[in-house]
Amino acid sequence: MPNLPVLVIGGGPAGLEAARGVADLGYKAVLVEKESVLGGRPILESYAALTPDMRNTEEAMNEMIGRISNNEAVDIRTGATVTAVEGEAPNFKVTLQNGSGAETLDVSSVIVSTGFQHFDPGRETQMYGYYEFDDVITLTDAEKMLKAGKFVRPSTGEAPKRVAFIQCVGSRDRQIGNKWCSKVCCGIASKQASEIRHFVPDAKLFIFYIDLRAYGFWEDELYWKAQEENKVNYIRGIVTEINKRGESVVVKGEDTTMGRPMEIPMDMVILSVGMEPSEGTKDMSKLFNLPLESHGYIATTGGALNTVETTVPGVFIAGAAGGPADLEDSVSMAGAAASRACAFIRKSEMAVA
Amino acid sequence: MSHASNGAPTVITPPKVAERIFKRQGNPEKEDYREQLFELEAKGELEVIRVPEPYVEVETKFGRKKKIPLEHTWHHKSCGQCGHIPGYPTSIFWLHRQFGFDYFDPKDQTSCTAWNYYASSTSNPPAQASIAVRNFSQAHVDGYFPFIHCGTSYGHYKETRDQIIHFPKLREQVRRIMDRLNMPFAFPEEIVHYSEWLHVMRDRIAERKVLDLSNVTVSVHPACHYHKLIPEDAIYNDDIYNGQRTSVVTGIAQALGAKVADYSNWHDCCGFGFSHILVNRDFSRSFAAIRKIERMKEEANPDLVLAHDTGCLTTLDKSQFATRAHNRKVGIPVMSDVQFAALAMGAHPYKVCQLHWHGVDNKPLLEKMGIDHEKAWAEFEEQAEKIKSGETQFMTWEEADA
Numbered sequence: 072m073p074n075l076p077v078l079v080i081g082g083g084p085a086g087l088e089a090a091r092g093v094a095d096l097g098y099k100a101v102l103v104e105k106e107s108v109l110g111g112r113p114i115l116e117s118y119a120a121l122t123p124d125m126r127n128t129e130e131a132m133n134e135m136i137g138r139i140s141n142n143e144a145v146d147i148r149t150g151a152t153v154t155a156v157e158g159e160a161p162n163f164k165v166t167l168q169n170g171s172g173a174e175t176l177d178v179s180s181v182i183v184s185t186g187f188q189h190f191d192p193g194r195e196t197q198m199y200g201y202y203e204f205d206d207v208i209t210l211t212d213a214e215k216m217l218k219a220g221k222f223v224r225p226s227t228g229e230a231p232k233r234v235a236f237i238q239c240v241g242s243r244d245r246q247i248g249n250k251w252c253s254k255v256c257c258g259i260a261s262k263q264a265s266e267i268r269h270f271v272p273d274a275k276l277f278i279f280y281i282d283l284r285a286y287g288f289w290e291d292e293l294y295w296k297a298q299e300e301n302k303v304n305y306i307r308g309i310v311t312e313i314n315k316r317g318e319s320v321v322v323k324g325e326d327t328t329m330g331r332p333m334e335i336p337m338d339m340v341i342l343s344v345g346m347e348p349s350e351g352t353k354d355m356s357k358l359f360n361l362p363l364e365s366h367g368y369i370a371t372t373g374g375a376l377n378t379v380e381t382t383v384p385g386v387f388i389a390g391a392a393g394g395p396a397d398l399e400d401s402v403s404m405a406g407a408a409a410s411r412a413c414a415f416i417r418k419s420e421m422a423v424a
Numbered sequence: 425m426s427h428a429s430n431g432a433p434t435v436i437t438p439p440k441v442a443e444r445i446f447k448r449q450g451n452p453e454k455e456d457y458r459e460q461l462f463e464l465e466a467k468g469e470l471e472v473i474r475v476p477e478p479y480v481e482v483e484t485k486f487g488r489k490k491k492i493p494l495e496h497t498w499h500h501k502s503c504g505q506c507g508h509i510p511g512y513p514t515s516i517f518w519l520h521r522q523f524g525f526d527y528f529d530p531k532d533q534t535s536c537t538a539w540n541y542y543a544s545s546t547s548n549p550p551a552q553a554s555i556a557v558r559n560f561s562q563a564h565v566d567g568y569f570p571f572i573h574c575g576t577s578y579g580h581y582k583e584t585r586d587q588i589i590h591f592p593k594l595r596e597q598v599r600r601i602m603d604r605l606n607m608p609f610a611f612p613e614e615i616v617h618y619s620e621w622l623h624v625m626r627d628r629i630a631e632r633k634v635l636d637l638s639n640v641t642v643s644v645h646p647a648c649h650y651h652k653l654i655p656e657d658a659i660y661n662d663d664i665y666n667g668q669r670t671s672v673v674t675g676i677a678q679a680l681g682a683k684v685a686d687y688s689n690w691h692d693c694c695g696f697g698f699s700h701i702l703v704n705r706d707f708s709r710s711f712a713a714i715r716k717i718e719r720m721k722e723e724a725n726p727d728l729v730l731a732h733d734t735g736c737l738t739t740l741d742k743s744q745f746a747t748r749a750h751n752r753k754v755g756i757p758v759m760s761d762v763q764f765a766a767l768a769m770g771a772h773p774y775k776v777c778q779l780h781w782h783g784v785d786n787k788p789l790l791e792k793m794g795i796d797h798e799k800a801w802a803e804f805e806e807q808a809e810k811i812k813s814g815e816t817q818f819m820t821w822e823e824a825d826a
Contacts, residue, residue, distance in 0.1 A: 193446035193668060194486065196655055198691050202446045202666035205438075212438035219436035228437070246655070247486065316688035316723065323691070 075179035076101045076146065077412045078165060080153055080355055083111020085390025085401040085408075086184035087135040092409025093182075094144035098416060101146045101176060102139065103153055103167060105351065109136050111186055116211045119218035119266065121398060122258045123292045128218070156358055160385020161419040179419065180385040180412040181359065183369060184405065185351035187391035190241025190249070190344040198312045199240065199342055206231075206320050207313055207340045209240075210256065213263050222270040224338050226318075230271045231338035235322050236260040237310045238280040242345030242395075251366050253345030253395045257284045260343045261293040261303065268301040276303045277335070279310045279324065286397075308333065313340055345395070352392045359386050368394045379408040387411050446667045448487035456488070457657075460589045461611060469595055470588075473564050473612040480624040482659050485670075490659065491614055492624045493571070495525035498563035502574030503535050504734035511778025512737070513573055514824075515766040516618050518776045521821060522769060523628070528568040533559055538580035543702035549587055550597040556584045557598050557609055564610040571616055575733025578617040579649030582657055585615060617650060619672045619732035620659055622762055626679035633768040635794050637682040642764075643726040643756075644673045644684060645716065645740060647733035648693050673732050673761045680768045685724035689715055695743060696735035712739045713747035717754045727789050729758040741783045757786035773797060774804035775824040 077093045079086050082104030093100040108114055110132040113121065118128040139145040148167060155166035161179040189211055192201040201207050205226040216222050224231045238260060242253040257280065264276045278297075283305060285294035297303040310324035319336035326333045348367050355361070356369050361381050364370035369388050372380045379387045389408040390401035465472045475491040484490050497520075505512040520527045537555055541547045563570045572578040587594055588611065595609075602609045622629070651658040651670040664671035664678070669690070677684050695701070695712030717740065720726055731737045741758035748754050763777045773779050773795055779786050780801075790797040807823060810816045816823075 191446070191449070193666075194449065198669065200668055202444050202668050203441060205440050208438045215436050215438065221436075223437060225437045225440065312691040314688040314690055315686070321688050 075099075075161060075177050075416075077409075077416070078103065078153070078163070078176070078178040078181045079184060080181065081111065081184035081186055081351060081390070081392070082106070082109040082147075082149065083184060083186050083390065083401070084113065084132070084135065084398055085186065085392075085396075085405040086111070086182070087132075087139060088402045088405035089182045089184055089389050089409045089412075090145045090147075091135070091138045091142070092406050093413060094139065094142050096409060096413040097144075098413050099144050099146070100139075101148065101178065103151050104147075104149045105152045107150045109147070109149065112189075116189070117215045117218050118211075119214050120262065122255060122262045123289050125262070153355065153358065160383075161416060163385070179416045180387070182387045182389055182405075182408045182412055183352070183355045183359070183361070183381075183392050184389040184401075184408075185355050185392045186349050187346040187352070187395070188349040190253075190347050192240055192342045192344055194247060195240055195342075196244060196246040197240075197310065198314075199237065199310075199340070200313045200315075200320075201342060204313065204315055204320050206338060207342065209342050209344045210259055210263065211344070213267075213341050217263065217266050217270075220270075222267050231274055233275045233277075233335075233337045234264075234267060234271075234339045234341065235277040235279060235310075235335070235337045236264060236341045236343055237322070238278065238283075238343045239309070240342040240344045241347070243281060249345065249347065249366075251345075251395055252284060254284070254286070254400075255395070255397045256343040256345055258286075258289045258293045258397070260341070261285065261289075261297040263341070264303040265293075265297045265301040268303070276301070277337075278303060278305050279308055279322070280305060281307075281309050283307075306333075346391055348392070355392070359383055361386060361388075364394070366394065368392065379404055379411055385412075385415050441666070444666075446662065448483065448662075448667070457585060457589060458613060461585075461613065464589070464595075469599075470609040470611050471564070473560065473569060473610050475613050475616075476569050482620070482624060483661065485656050485658055485660050488656065490620075490657070492616055492620050493569050494621070494625070495520070495527060496568055497525075497527050497571035497616075497621075498566060498568035499527060499529050500533055500536075500559060500563075500570055500572045500574075500577060501529075502577065502734045503539075504576075504738055505573060509734065509737055509760070509778075509781055511763055511776065511781060512734070512760050515760070515763045515771060515777050516573060518766050518771050518821075518824070519622075519625070519629070519762065519769070522632070523625070527571070528563075528566055530562065530566060532562060536574070536577035536580055538576045539702065541580070542699040549591075549594055550601070552580075553584050553588055553594055553598045554601040556581050557588075557602060557611065558605065558607065560612055561602065561607045561610040563612075564608060569616070570612050571618060571621070573618050573734075575617065575619075575647035575649040576735055578615060579647075579653040581615050582654040585611065586654065615657070617672075617732070619650070619761055622765060623659055623672045623675045626676040626765075629676070629765050629769060630679040630681070633680055634770040635768050637680050637768060637793060640728065640789075640792055641683045641685050641724065641726045642677050642728045642730045643687055643720040643724045644677065644690070645694055645729055645731045645736055646670055646673060646690070647731065647736050648698075649733060649735075673730050676761050676765055677730055680765065682764075685726055687720045687723040689719045692716060694731070694736040694739045696739040701735065701739055708739055709743040709746055712743035713752050713754050716740060717744060717747075717756055718752060721753055721756060726756060727792055728764070728786075729756050730761050730764055731758060732761050745783045755784060757784045757789045758782065759786070767793065767795065772803070772824055773800050775807060775819060780804075
């Protein structure tokens, strides 16, 4: 067993899988998470069920956490942040800051899995009124309600009769510089619409979209299921404004299929907020001198054929730190990053021998 | 399907609006036109006209700071205002004079020609850009900073700025024209609309108000040219609409103590529609009356509509005359934010604000505001008689305040 561990930064799905991968390959890992709990966004944001297979989030995350929490090869540090780094691979010296102070660790390589943050709808170029109207909420707000097992209008506490999702909030918006599709929102909106149907059987459900992007099996598992089984209305057209009229929130925009403006009163509107690089991702890119690609995520060296290697030897990324990523992307990248990190150590050892 | 517990479900509702705190994250990952202008200046392509001191820095939509000059301003007037809402520019000048601010009212300013561009498409990018640059360069030569009265000009100039920044060939064409005019190629650091100045002045104006406006309800119409074209350049305040809508117009109305009532078509165009008013007037009239005025009346029942653009004011006000003949539920006075502010500070309703040019009967509103319109009208007629008889050629500022 080599002396110097792999430092995994971020305890979300990618970080958990990366730490497990490193341990399974016979190396040590130190997993650092700034929050007091592991699980990343799915736990912190109280996701109800994971897209696309509808697994209970806590159950699925606990399973991932369980694989490393009793593993002697993985040293888990929650409530800690990486604040400084010296040297270069395979002999990095990193400083960890936690509640009791700072400590220095020697690590051989690093996997940055600091993920994303949800787009703040207050920065939207459209006028959606998230900070003005109680009944305009985000995907993450909706997840919390779904997790609690009851879906109601925030303003009245009553079951909504008409619910609309608006796609691409903060994604595909060149006005604000977010020139990317966040990949998951269409699937999550479809998933949530199906879940809402379960809680509010009589509701009219709408999803307003620019292009509906249900990748791979999501087409069948989420999109058609929502449409055929759960009677969700998909309307091609971007909504530009939401305002209040009496007790309703009025959704205004253009139905591009019909080629005409539309104005539809709703009880609730759910904004499908996209992904942006998290503060942690930005911080770690600065700390480790990792160049960002043009969209602001951490750049990798090999394009589509190498999604985890950065320009700094011995530093790898996994998950949404490198760009919008769904769970499958994140976990797959984590496996690749773990194998690359271990291969890097192995090569370093062989070079010394 | 995921369920939280096996017992009775716990209701978790999202935080109410009062608990949702919006914090701007600073600049978005996109171009900053100011940096680009300074880069072009560094290359010797143009001269950037600096915002003169004193100025106030305000937050724009995404958190960039915008400098709004208080004085030393070159007043780029509006064709539509000077033509048929003359109390609009005079209210702007009157307020500047009340505060003792240095300003310049040029006689060699041209129209921005945006209406021509919108309605008939007879213009072209080099002509449009050259007209903008000639006006700006004239301001620079005169030693003042451009200050745009018209929302259409303001929006159009912002788009022109974008074209000038991004198209070297266009810059070359403009440069040749400016060379022939023997003028510099100058462009302002900021494109400033008068309503932004009014916004940053709102507390100082409120300090000097002479009317109690607490019983006056206004509904606000924001100009598309102001907040939808190049939206990142519009002013937003965290304490007005929670930072989610532009704060100009609403800010001054609130500062003056009036009640601002919301309505569901706030974001909608007034009906002017850039070109509709010129090429599809029936649509404009119907839209203004049915989508805006009637909706305001139904949902907010205001005493007054406040707007901050020539076209909006004209469309919202004058469209009510025709639609009233069809028994539509119209009849709300319309004026600009700056006329309202001037009235609040004691400007004469007819000599300065020239409210007799407006279409909808505003006498009940003036009574509610505590203005004796009969006395004011007699004073105005007396002044008009002096001009009619040849005793004087025009009304002076001193006579306007007499």
